[in-house]
Amino acid sequence: MMNLAILASHNGSTLDTLHSAIANGILQNITLSLVISNNTDAKVLLKAKKYNITAHVINANNTPDPDKVLYTVLKNAKIDIILLAGYMKKIPPAITQNFKVINSHPALLPKFGGKGMYGRHVHEAVIAANESLSGVTVHEVNENYDEGRIILQKSLKIAKDETAESLEKRIKELEKIAVIEGLQQCLK
Numbered sequence: 580m581m582n583l584a585i586l587a588s589h590n591g592s593t594l595d596t597l598h599s600a601i602a603n604g605i606l607q608n609i610t611l612s613l614v615i616s617n618n619t620d621a622k623v624l625l626k627a628k629k630y631n632i633t634a635h636v637i638n639a640n641n642t643p644d645p646d647k648v649l650y651t652v653l654k655n656a657k658i659d660i661i662l663l664a665g666y667m668k669k670i671p672p673a674i675t676q677n678f679k680v681i682n683s684h685p686a687l688l689p690k691f692g693g694k695g696m697y698g699r700h701v702h703e704a705v706i707a708a709n710e711s712l713s714g715v716t717v718h719e720v721n722e723n724y725d726e727g728r729i730i731l732q733k734s735l736k737i738a739k740d741e742t743a744e745s746l747e748k749r750i751k752e753l754e755k756i757a758v759i760e761g762l763q764q765c766l767k
């Protein structure tokens with residue numbers, strides 16, 4: 580049985596989908612063991628409580644050595660795989676070199692990735708670039724933003740009247756499928 584940790588800075592939208600997929604047997608041999616956020620106000624923490632999942636807040640503003648705390652919490656929980664679900668901080672090499680870390684990015688990498696490319700900013704850049712396609716990239720996480728090996732991508736056509744808000748909503752729905760399939764591939 581693989582122990583999964585979810586790292587999220589805000590809603591952790593995919594947590595609900597993952598919890599359902601595990602409960603329905605769509606995702607097997609995996610346990611949602613831990614939720615970690617850098618944000619004390621993150622709604623993902625409320626979801627962790629609802630699902631009775633152990634949660635930690637590791638905030639650099641009040642934690643002397645957050646990277647060391649993060650490593651220790653993950654090791655103590657015997658985590659096998661880490662999913663970044665809208666986590667807004669860089670994962671340090673001590674983590675990327677000792678755990679399998681995957682991320683869901685709300686665009687078709689390598690375009691629209693890197694520093695500054697998070698949340699609504701990504702969709703605003705895609706719309707501004709007048710792209711015809713966008714999508715989700717599930718990728719392995721290395722020491723740089725959005726440069727890890729791509730596991731899978733799912734795309735969608737951008738509508739003529741698409742806005743950053745409408746695109747974000749559609750991408751988040753696509754992401755739920757992409758994250759499940761990405762984890763299934765990691766568990767093979």
Ligand SMILES: Nc1nc2c(c(=O)[nH]1)N[C@@H](CN(C=O)c1ccc(C(=O)N[C@@H](CCC(=O)O)C(=O)O)cc1)CN2
Binds near residue numbers: 682683
């Ligand atoms: N080592 C890695 N860490 C993280 C990765 C990664 O690929 N390698 N992915 C990100 C998630 N992400 C895109 O998918 C991403 C998140 C945040 C940023 C960013 O520019 N962040 C800002 C800070 C924003 C904030 O504090 O709210 C910054 O670094 O200045 C870029 C990409 C998660 N970690």
Ligand SMILES: NCC(=O)N[C@@H]1O[C@H](COP(=O)([O-])[O-])[C@@H](O)[C@H]1O
Binds near residue numbers: 590593683750751
């Ligand atoms: N570059 C990382 C990034 O932008 N991740 C994106 O943040 C959103 C978090 O939404 P949520 O807080 O509602 O789950 C998600 O759409 C995720 O793809």
